Amino acid sequence: MSDDFNMSMRKFLKQVGVTSQQAIEEAVRNAGGNGKTYAIKAVVTIEELDMTHEVTGEIKGQD
Numbered sequence: 001m002s003d004d005f006n007m008s009m010r011k012f013l014k015q016v017g018v019t020s021q022q023a024i025e026e027a028v029r030n031a032g033g034n035g036k037t038y039a040i041k042a043v044v045t046i047e048e049l050d051m052t053h054e055v056t057g058e059i060k061g062q063d
Contacts, residue, residue: 016044024059034061 020042028038037060044053 016042028059028061036061 024040028034037058040057040059042055045051
């Protein structure tokens with residue numbers, strides 16, 4: 001793939017990672033869910049390519 005493609009994808013994924021982490025931290029903090037485990041799912045969609053990618057997992061709040 002081209003350098004432009006790689007750079008634009010990395011920029012997007014960095015933005016997803018940073019903003020998602022901030023939103024998750026705030027939500028867990030507001031819920032007072034320390035020590036609780038939460039199921040989580042991230043979905044990335046490119047409608048023009050009819051592509052959807054899901055990642056699931058668990059996040060444990062701080063003790």
